[in-house]
Amino acid sequence: MYDDERVTQASDPHPLTRHLQQLTQRARAFDRRRPLVWDVLLTAFFVVAAGVDYMGGGWRNIAVNTDLPGWLIAVLTLGMSVPLLWRRGRPMTVLAVMVGFGAVNSVTGALLQVALVQLIVLFNIALRLPLRTLGWAGVLMTLPVVAGTIRFPKGSWDQQILPQLWAYAIVGLLGIAVRSRQDYTRALVERARQLEVERDQQARLSAAAERTRIAREMHDIIGHNLSVITGLADGGRYAAARSPERAAQALDAIGSTSRQALAELRRLLDVLREEAAETAALAPQPALTDLDRLIDGVRAAGLPVRSTFHGRADSIPPGQQLTVYRVVQEALTNTMKHAGPGVTATVDVAYATDGVTVAVTDTGRGGVPSGSGRGLTGMRERTALYAGTIEAGPRPHPEPGWQVRLHLPRTTAPKESAQ
Incomplete structure (x- = not known):
């Protein structure tokens, strides 16, 4: 003080x-x-x-x-x-x-x-x-x-000339000093103006990045949960005529999935409220421990999924865990939406000393319809935050289906916040 x-x-x-x-x-x-x-x-x-x-x-x-x-x-x-x-x-x-x-x-x-x-x-x-x-x-x-x-x-010439020369020199130096001061002041003003412009540009870039992050989260949350709800609703409609109990189970799963989606959306929207920023920051983000629940929800929606995990995820940073979770979520969502009937999916997650590797494959017809590649863009953006690599495309011939392969190296901090 x-x-x-x-x-x-x-x-x-x-x-x-x-x-x-x-x-x-x-x-x-x-x-x-x-x-x-x-x-x-x-x-x-x-x-x-x-x-x-x-x-x-x-x-x-x-x-x-x-x-x-x-x-x-x-x-x-x-x-x-x-x-x-x-x-x-x-x-x-x-x-x-x-x-x-x-x-x-x-x-x-x-x-x-x-x-x-x-x-x-x-x-x-x-x-x-x-x-x-x-x-x-x-x-x-x-x-x-x-x-x-x-x-x-x-008298001597120096007594008549030197005083005049000294006066000229002093006035000239005074003008140069004032000129230098003015130039320095103008440079400071210009620098302040440039800093103000850069600050405004940085604020706009930060706002654009935040909008992109929120849009990516909204896409992941809404897209996946709506795909699961759609699958459950279709399955419940077919089961209603033959097995009312199965239809009731589908309705229960739809309610549970809807409540989960609403909770995640409420957490995300709270970030936009200044008065709730501190509360929103305390809300947990999905992690690798939530993958089992995610896969169970996809199975309940009618997509058979086989999952295997190698190693332990104890040392994976929370940001990378969220990236892995969202990539698996988006890959399974695309399978449910675009792979067609009778498809099965496989999720393989391997934890090693050099990082984490994820492979999500399906046996459907593969591909993503033209103009709907926002999910793939979001996966690439998340991967780039941690200097990782991601590949998405058809499986090697003659195997049918689509595959997504992700690798995130060990890192201590992302290029920007992935939260």
Whole structure:
């Protein structure tokens, strides 16, 4: 609990920091909506500041030549401030114009402070254009400085040039840092978007897999039990005329099979109810110990089945037991539905150290009608969960009938849940 509190406190920014972040976000949002407004305000600020310096004569305090005409100072002032309005769309053109006026500013000895506005354009170049362009911009801005140093030398050249170069370098690096930060933020936003898309896709895939699993269970439960009920009903109808006791037994078996099918369906449908998820998870799934009951039900429906078991199933995982149970169930259901009259079936289950092998054969005409292969698809899907192999097809000539052979290797976990 204390660790969570420390993490929460560390992740919460200071109120002042949060307030500044909100103001920054609002300013950026306004700039994205109305960039011209911000450009006009910024340009107007520097034009007014430069105009105050010109009108008040403050430029004479640092000028080398104070006898320059007023019209020249006015032109230089406007020439190095008004182009700032187009700094985003054409930064290199704006810089070239400013450098031209800056060269006149340095050569004439006016040394107007408005020349520093070039640093804003340099920042925009570092922020938006390639680094090669930034290098050429630095060279271009150095020309007026060199010209002024040659025209009005004061002390050593490094005292006049190096401070300017350092200023250009710092502004350029600041633009690169802001650009890198923006690129990193955009990459994070894009990554978050991709993760959100992947999460939605994974949710859809999981939902589709769950629907497939439920459909497979519904097919196995309903298909098998209805086939057994149909067989019992047909047998009971024929027995009713000759042996009422046999007909009563068939009706009892139909009731028992129906109740079993309803119980399995209720367990399966409970999984879909969120409030009953925990209860549904406790419901037992069919296992290998239930094969005898399954085969007895098929026999009661009128299909003679001979079963043999080799080895012990103690170490078979529950998921594999369910797969074996469903494959045997589906194979016997197909035999009852498609093999024809007078057919017999055989179920052989062998447990070995390398896995479990199952063979279900019948002596009918074999095959599955076209368009009704959902059961075979379900068997293959269940087998694939445990990297097993399954073969379904006619028995080798001249033996009549159909066979299903399943092998599941020893494994500790399926590729996905088989429950």
